Amino acid sequence: MSQSILIDGIEVPFKSNQTIMDAALAANIYIPHLCHNPCIKPHGSCKLCTVEVNGHTTSSCTTKAEDGQKVINNSEKLNKARLTITQMLFIEGNHLCPTCEKTGNCTLQAVAYHLGMLDGHFPQFYPKREVDASHPSIMLDRDRCILCELCVRASREFDKKDVFAIAGRGDNAHLIVNSPSGKLRDSDIEQNDLAAHICPVGAILIKERGYEIPIGCRTFDLRSVTEIDLGDVKLSEKSSHHE
Amino acid sequence: MTAEHSPQNTDHLLHVLFREQQRARFISDEAINNISKSLNLPRAQVEGVVEFYTFFHRKPRGRFDILFSNCTSCGDTKLLKSLCEKLNVKPGRIRSDGLVSVDQTSCIGMCDHGASLLLNNCLTITSLTTERIDQIVKLIKSDTVIQAWPRQWFYIGDNIHKKGLLLTEPFKSGSALKAIIKRSSIDVIDEIIASGLKGRGGAGFSTGLKWKLCREAVGDTHYVICNADEGEPGTFKDRVLLNSYADLVFEGMTISAYAIGAKQGFLYLRGEYRYLLDTLNATLQRRRETGLLGNNILGQDFDFDISIVVGAGAYVCGEESALIESLEEKRGIPRIRPPFPVTQGYLGQPTAVNNVETLAATAKIILHGDHWFKSHGTSQSKGSKLLSVSGNCARPGIYEYDFGVSLQEVLNDVGAENVQAVQIGGPAGRLLKPDHFSRSISFEDLSTGGSLMIFAKHRDMLAVIHNFSLFFAHESCGFCTPCRVGTRLLEKNMSKLCSGRSTAYDIDEIRHLSALVSQYSHCGLGTSAANPIMDGLKNFPNAFEKRLLNREMEPEFDLDSELSEARLMTNRDDPGAHL
Known part of the structure; x- marks a missing residue:
């Protein structure tokens, strides 16, 4: 039926x-x-x-x-x-969309366009968040993290690795890396992992690929x-x- | 993760972290690595838990570590400020010599005792006055060991002012268990259903029906959990029940286990009540020795034991699925429901989570029968309710009434005069004005988990509401966007309002935000977080309006205060350094 x-x-x-x-x-x-x-x-x-x-x-x-x-x-x-x-x-x-490598490929930005967002409306929180550039091929810029936990879940469920987690509470919640030093270079993440590619914003980026596709020709530009x-x-x- | 813990759960992550916090006065990276290895848990899980709970710290705390309650009933910002000044320490910081640190914490459940603080995460000092603060300062400055502090400071009385159905008659341990042991579990469940007992935490789900659903749910094993994480500001009834009626509560848990077919139970005790732990464990041990817990209870084919897990400062863990996550050594994030704990709870098994007062009531119902119980109360709210009364009244404390009592009658009994407002059910409940005082306390009218805070005419209601908004922003678990960001935005808006910099535009903003947070959040914390603000706007509009600027818009950005960091750096505070 x-x-x-x-x-x-x-x-x-x-x-x-x-x-x-x-x-x-x-x-x-x-x-x-x-x-x-x-x-x-x-x-x-x-x-x-x-x-x-x-x-x-x-x-x-x-x-x-x-x-x-x-x-x-x-x-x-x-x-x-x-x-x-x-x-x-x-x-x-x-x-900061204009200076973000993900611009045009960012789902947050694309959803904002879809919903007709013209400004942030609320006062900025300006949180202080750590950048982790320790890994040779993967960059973690927490400034852009929206705590969607797609990387957390992709690593656990798909890559079977458990590389990411969330720590803290409330507006102190933040993405952490499951390695002895807390740095990405000491985790077992690899460039081909789903967790390295699933980020809807520019928090997890593959290094040395920046601007390979020019602005204007990117996913959500087209x-x-x-x-x-x-x-x-x-x-x-x-x-x-x-x- | 396994359920194989020692009876006192010494290797539970929360307990291991507590010991490390006490030993080293913080949890270092190295400690996190060691604990994750010894407990065989992912490092990030341990780090995530450490940073989730208020009582664990990633930076060293003082040898004397004070957490001052910031509740409207058991906190006092003036005393906190004077304590910090006298100790020469900034709130949230450690003094440079490492002697002392002072910080704030959410309500510690001492609202009937006035201003109170937690000392070194395990002791509670209540009834704080300027004199007591001076004495504390003296003891800390002279580095006097806590063992040499006056013992009576740590004594916490019950303050029971009115006894009813549950509290009047002394309870003989084992008496209710003896009454059920020859009865079938279905029979016991039917009696609890027939009594009309509903959950005392505030949600009001039928206790008997919960047990029935749990019993019928398929699983390898079943669990009983007693939710003693009463974090709602203004509530302290569970503290009193666990202090003086622990046998009644444990008997209720054992009856619940018999009914649903559980072998293991947990009492999840809020970290603020750690001082009760030794006595509670002694009570459990006595029950084991008298055949009321353990194998073959009362000589029957019935095995059940209870262990206690102590939280570490997180209001959200009072939500039953977050509590279960915390029991499972994770951050206390509320789960997606359904599935509900009765079918998939602790370790994915059917689990009955009940409030302390609910479990106490089940033991009494078994002793006296469902008719006795349902002959009290109203048509939809059977039995009695313990009220934790605090705030501006002559006799704060515990009052037990049959359901249906009017709020005015309670106010008369507790000696409350010139009442401006009553917050019932804590900040997550409702803010009432005198027009509402004829209403009755019951599930069908004023539903409450037990918190009843009284505010006299001299109180600044806007400051009270701001306090509540700070509470929710601090306690939000951070999982969903509307609550994580929305509670902080509401708090900032209330702060702007209290500082007299808001306009009518800001009130509209607050209204929109409140509606969004309450409608789109993931769990009850978020959906109730805006209640005090929405009730305040409705019932106390003058309190808001009289603080507004008479202009169209005032920018969020205050240029002069933004310069404060520059003034600090240049060590200037002269008129030329201000706008």
């Missing part, structure tokens, strides 16, 4: 154990998200993918689809909240986040998520 949910009035079929996000992406419906990646077990921290299900707000990436659910996704109210949450992510870190993220699903269905 086929089961389906309604997303903004559109009937969307789903298989058992799929989340609302899974079902939406499979049906070519974009729900904004940053901490979700189809290759990795969802955990629902960024809250951008919040939808309304039968009147209650919930993260679509962690909520199981259930037959007959009425889901509101693309509403003015939700998109306004998503915009505010995106602004929060910008101002709690140090995001296509919107909607196209890219919906395309991602097709890729992940075929093979792994490596570049």
Whole structure:
């Protein structure tokens, strides 16, 4: 028996154990998200993918689809909240797009464009965060980290390595490296690991590749986040998520 | 990770870290490496835990390490300031000679005793006055060992002013267990369901139904957890129950274990109550020796034991799934629910997590029957509720009432006059004005975990609300964006408001932020974090309005205060160094 949910009035079929996000992406419906990646077990921290299900707000990436659910996704109210949450992510870190190597390839930036973000709105936190340039081929710039934990989960689940973790609490939460010195060079991360490539922002970068692709010709310069993220699903269905 | 711990859990990560903190007065990189090796845990997990809890430090603390409560009931910013001045130490810093460090901490559950502090993470001094502060300063300056400090300073009384259903009659240990041992577990669950008992932590889920769901859940083993992490500012009823009614609580845990089929139970004790640990362990040992715990309890085919895990300063661990994460030696991050702990809790096994007061009530229900219990209270709220009363009143302390009592009756009993506001259920609860005092304490009207803070007319409600917003920003676990960033933004907004630099625009900002944080956060901490602000705007609009500037907008950026660092560096504070 086929089961389906309604997303903004559109009937969307789903298989058992799929989340609302899974079902939406499979049906070519974009729900904004940053901490979700189809290759990795969802955990629902960024809250951008919040939808309304039968009147209650919930993260679509962690909520199981259930037959007959009425889901509101693309509403003015939700998109306004998503915009505010995106602004929060910008101002709690140090995001200087014009000087960031990731510009044009950054999902945070692309989501901000998608939601029509024109400014950070809130006063900047200007946190002091450490840069770790110790590894020969991988750079860790915590200024840009949005605590999505995609690298944490990719390393654990996909690379089977457990290279990253989060320490601290509240707005002191920060990304740490699981090595005796706490430095990336002493961890067992390698350049081809998924954890080295999955960062949606410019916090984890491969060294000596900067500006290989000129600004203006980058991922989100050419296509919107909607196209890219919906395309991602097709890729992940075929093979792994490596570049 | 395995569940194979010694009865006193000496090798639990939180306990190992506590001993290291006490020994070295901080947790060094080397200690983290050693502990991760000896416990066979990833280094980053150990480091993550160290940096999550308030009582662990990555930089050395003084030989005398003071954590002063910053709660509106058991804190006192003036006394804290004078203590720091007299000791010549800056809050949050260690004195250069390493003698002393002073910092703030969230409510330590001593609200009925006035201003209070924690000493060296394991002792509590209450009833602080200017004289007592002077005496403490003298002892610290003369480097007097704590063993030589006056013993009576560390005595903490119960302050029970009104006893009801649970507290009146003395409890004989083992009496309730003897009453169930011949009954089937289903029968016991049915009686608890029939009594109408709901969880006393505030959420109000049927206790019997929770046990039934847990019993029916499939797993290799089942666990019982007693949530004694009462971190809600203004609550201290569990402190009193564990101090004077521990047998009743442990008996409730054992009944719960019998009902759901558990062999192992945990009491998760908040770090602020560490001073109770030795007595609680002695009570457990006595119960083992009298056949009420351990193998073949009361000679029956029923094995169950309880061990105590002590937290280390994290309010969010009062949330049951965060508590379980903490028990599993991880950072206390609330899990995604469902699955709920009753099906997948500790180590993924079915787990019944109950409040201290709830478990105490189950033992009484077994002794006196469900009819006795449900004949008290209201139609939807059976039995009684322990209230932890603090703030501006003549007799702060514990009051036990049948559900349905009006707030005004409580205020009369505790000797509260000229009341401006009552915060019920702690900062996560509701801020009420006198119009609401006729309302009743019950799940259907004013639901509370037990905290009842009274604010007289002379109190600055804006400062109170700012205090609460600081609390949430400090205690947010940092997992989800709306709470991590939103609670800090709310705190900054309240700070600007209190400093008299806000305009009507800022009030709109606060409203929007409050709505977002309460609607989009991951767990109850975030969804309730804006309650005091939203209630304040609704019930005490004048307190906000009279502090506003009469202009359209005032920039967030205060140029003069931004120059303070430059003034500090140039050692100047003359008029020319100001704008």
